[in-house]
Amino acid sequence: xxxxxxxxxxxxxxxxxxxxxxxxxxxxxxxxxxxxxxxxxxxxxxxxxxxxxxxxxxxxxxxxxxxxxxxxxxxxxxxxxxxxxxxxxxxxxxxxxxxxxxxxxxxxxxxxxxxxxxxxxxxxxxxxxxxxxxxxxxxxxxxxxxxxxxxxxxxxxxxxxxxxxxxxxxxxxxxxxxxxxxxxxxxxxxxxxxxxxxxxxxxxxxxxxxxxxxxxxxxxxxxxxxxxxxxxxxxxxxxxxxxxxxxxxxxxxxxxxxxxxxxxxxxxxxxxxxxxxxxxxxxxxxxxxxxxxxxxxxxxxxxxxxxxxxxxxxxxxxxxxxxxxxxxxxxxxxxxxxxxxxxxxxxxxxxxxxx
Amino acid sequence: xxxxxxxxxxxxxxxxxxxxxxxxxxxxxxxxxxxxxxxxxxxxxxxxxxxxxxxxxxxxxxxxxxxxxxxxxxxxxxxxxxxxxxxxxxxxxxxxxxxxxxxxxxxxxxxxxxxxxxxxxxxxxxxxxxxxxxxxxxxxxxxxxxxxxxxxxxxxxxxxxxxxxxxxxxxxxxxxxxxxxxxxxxxxxxxxxxxxxxxxxxxxxxxxxxxxxxxxxxxxxxxxxxxxxxxxxxxxxxxxxxxxxxxxxxxxxxxxxxxxxxxxxxxxxxxxxxxxxxxxxxxxxxxxxxxxxxxxxxxxxxxxxxxxxxxxxxxxxxxxx
Ligand SMILES: [Zn+2]
Numbered sequence: 001x002x003x004x005x006x007x008x009x010x011x012x013x014x015x016x017x018x019x020x021x022x023x024x025x026x027x028x029x030x031x032x033x034x035x036x037x038x039x040x041x042x043x044x045x046x047x048x049x050x051x052x053x054x055x056x057x058x059x060x061x062x063x064x065x066x067x068x069x070x071x072x073x074x075x076x077x078x079x080x081x082x083x084x085x086x087x088x089x090x091x092x093x094x095x096x097x098x099x100x101x102x103x104x105x106x107x108x109x110x111x112x113x114x115x116x117x118x119x120x121x122x123x124x125x126x127x128x129x130x131x132x133x134x135x136x137x138x139x140x141x142x143x144x145x146x147x148x149x150x151x152x153x154x155x156x157x158x159x160x161x162x163x164x165x166x167x168x169x170x171x172x173x174x175x176x177x178x179x180x181x182x183x184x185x186x187x188x189x190x191x192x193x194x195x196x197x198x199x200x201x202x203x204x205x206x207x208x209x210x211x212x213x214x215x216x217x218x219x220x221x222x223x224x225x226x227x228x229x230x231x232x233x234x235x236x237x238x239x240x241x242x243x244x245x246x247x248x249x250x251x252x253x254x255x256x257x258x259x260x261x262x263x264x265x266x267x268x269x270x271x272x273x274x275x276x277x278x279x280x281x282x283x284x285x286x287x288x289x290x291x292x293x294x295x296x297x298x299x300x301x302x303x304x305x306x307x308x309x310x311x312x313x314x315x316x317x318x319x320x321x322x323x324x325x326x327x328x329x330x331x332x333x334x335x336x337x338x339x340x341x342x343x344x345x346x347x348x349x350x351x352x353x354x355x
Numbered sequence: 356x357x358x359x360x361x362x363x364x365x366x367x368x369x370x371x372x373x374x375x376x377x378x379x380x381x382x383x384x385x386x387x388x389x390x391x392x393x394x395x396x397x398x399x400x401x402x403x404x405x406x407x408x409x410x411x412x413x414x415x416x417x418x419x420x421x422x423x424x425x426x427x428x429x430x431x432x433x434x435x436x437x438x439x440x441x442x443x444x445x446x447x448x449x450x451x452x453x454x455x456x457x458x459x460x461x462x463x464x465x466x467x468x469x470x471x472x473x474x475x476x477x478x479x480x481x482x483x484x485x486x487x488x489x490x491x492x493x494x495x496x497x498x499x500x501x502x503x504x505x506x507x508x509x510x511x512x513x514x515x516x517x518x519x520x521x522x523x524x525x526x527x528x529x530x531x532x533x534x535x536x537x538x539x540x541x542x543x544x545x546x547x548x549x550x551x552x553x554x555x556x557x558x559x560x561x562x563x564x565x566x567x568x569x570x571x572x573x574x575x576x577x578x579x580x581x582x583x584x585x586x587x588x589x590x591x592x593x594x595x596x597x598x599x600x601x602x603x604x605x606x607x608x609x610x611x612x613x614x615x616x617x618x619x620x621x622x623x624x625x626x627x628x629x630x631x632x633x634x635x636x637x638x639x640x641x642x643x644x645x646x647x648x649x650x651x652x653x654x655x656x657x658x659x660x661x662x663x664x665x666x667x668x669x670x671x672x673x674x675x676x
Binding site for chain 1: 364366369371375377379383387406407408410414433434435436437438439442443444445446453454455457463464465466467468474479494495496528530532534535536537538539540541542543544572573574575576577578579580581
């Protein structure tokens with residue numbers, strides 16, 4: 001199939017690595033968590049830290065409960081002599097977007113993007129309330145599961161899904177994760193009790209710690225570094241109005257617009273890695289992206305099998321790219337989200353060269 | 356030099372607490388002051404939609420919004436989620452439903468809690484009304500929660516314009532936030548802290564550039580590799596640079612002025628910082644040789660004092676400044 005780039009420069013994911021995601025990693029500081037995946041992507045490409053044109057990371061201080069926690073992880077990069085570096089207080093997928101811009105502008109030919117989340121130290125459901133509207137929402141402390149449950153009930157009321165269908169999404173994801181050695185939850189698992197009704201344990205992501213890294217490269221550099229580069233032929237991100245009561249929670253127009261701009265709908269995709277921390281959110285994303293039954297959705301197990309917050313979106317791009325690297329996909333869509341009820345959405349199209 | 360032994364990880368409670376002080380714009384001020392007075396205000400967009408809670412801009416057109424209208428304290432649930440296990444700080448401490456409620460006269464929905472006997476008593480479309488908090492200060496929590504309401508539906512009418520004027524308007528909110536963490540410093544720093552309690556200082560040497568980091572953080576920031584070879588350093592060291600502190604810090608029981616210094620422990624590849632005692636503040640100097648002083652039961656040095664040795668040559672520590 002022909003591959004068309006809608007941007008100034010051809011740009012590909014050439015390497016991807018992720019940690020084994022676990023419930024706790026008390027023995028590891030954040031740099032100790034991140035360093036192995038940095039070494040892995042550098043080794044895969046043969047690049048040294050000093051040869052990377054731009055480095056960008058994604059994380060959140062609120063998970064660790066410490067200010068500027070991301071600066072510690074730079075120790076794992078090897079930042080001397082000084083490197084060109086940046087950080088987003090968001091999922092690493094947005095760090096990848098910043099690196100993509102940096103390469104498109106010609107400021108760099110290669111980029112190292114990494115992200116990590118250590119959710120184990122704090123009460124993550126409460127921690128995430130601190131990202132909400134501080135006037136009308138945060139004082140009520142509505143936790144992340146509660147907000148997802150409101151969205152799930154809206155979907156059920158609209159006839160878009162029901163509890164058995166949601167359970168099937170959780171079961172399918174965790175079964176798929178059976179072949180993913182990095183996943184935190186694998187295989188047959190009980191759907192469990194209600195967390196916040198209508199969502200049961202099996203509809204919710206595990207809480208855990210983990211890290212991921214990718215290397216991006218432009219044009220011929222990508223061809224030199226990777227046997228089958230995963231070309232990012234389109235990428236875009238959009239946001240909903242921040243008031244939950246202003247939105248139709250059963251739909252995700254921001255995902256649809258980002259997908260249009262990324263070129264998702266121009267040709268069929270064979271793989272979709274969706275950042276849907278809750279089973280109900282997969283229903284919304286499938287609708288917004290128009291995914292049919294022939295598309296392999298979250299063959300990695302997705303976020304229901306491992307959810308290192310702030311790395312989980314970057315992992316979706318990495319997993320999609322890795323399938324192209326391995327020849328298991330020719331055209332994949334990767335999606336990352338941030339905020340409550342799919343508030344912000346990033347969509348990327350990745351393609352392999354024709355075989 | 357010994358290889359690092361398996362970690363016995365330290366853990367400690369870590370409380371992050373901050374009273375966020377936020378100012379309000381005119382629309383938010385009117386809305387929150389209204390709640391204090393049991394009046395619910397929305398804001399009207401150009402197409403006539405009334406937003407409750409109100410924003411100061413139209414989310415579609417980004418136009419500024421100022422047209423306030425009063426809506427009813429009764430409304431309809433647009434979606435809900437039953438919460439069997441209320442979490443700290445949530446509006447009710449007994450099981451309740453989270454609800455989005457479209458108040459009568461409003462076109463958008465407000466998130467809050469609904470006090471109901473159980474999940475079967477809640478459904479989308481049910482009628483509810485505001486239960487006001489007994490004490491109201493001008494905050495979203497002035498709505499204590501919603502409660503089921505089976506009274507008559509108010510006849511449809513245009514929302515009444517409101518000038519937003521109240522005596523003593525609320526112009527800001529203070530939103531206290533507290534999160535309780537359990538902090539673990541990881542392998543390298545655990546080893547450092549444990550050794551300090553034994554009155555020893557241990558660093559870690561980079562296998563690539565051989566620099567010894569004290570305190571160790573587990574990685575060499577120059578080389579980007581793990582530092583796993585543990586090295587005992589000190590106990591004595593050299594003052595590489597210092598400052599004289601004249602400001603008395605809150606909750607710190609140290610007389611000013613005092614000296615805060617960078618100290619390169621013998622064998623370390625970089626300086627750590629500590630307080631200098633046992634010498635008048637105006638006699639501290641670069642090159643001064645110092646040693647740590649532990650207080651009874653202390654897990655780390657209280658301060659550093661002169662050893663009495665001759666000062667170190669500048670050349671011996673200039674790379675560590
Ligand atoms: Zn080194």
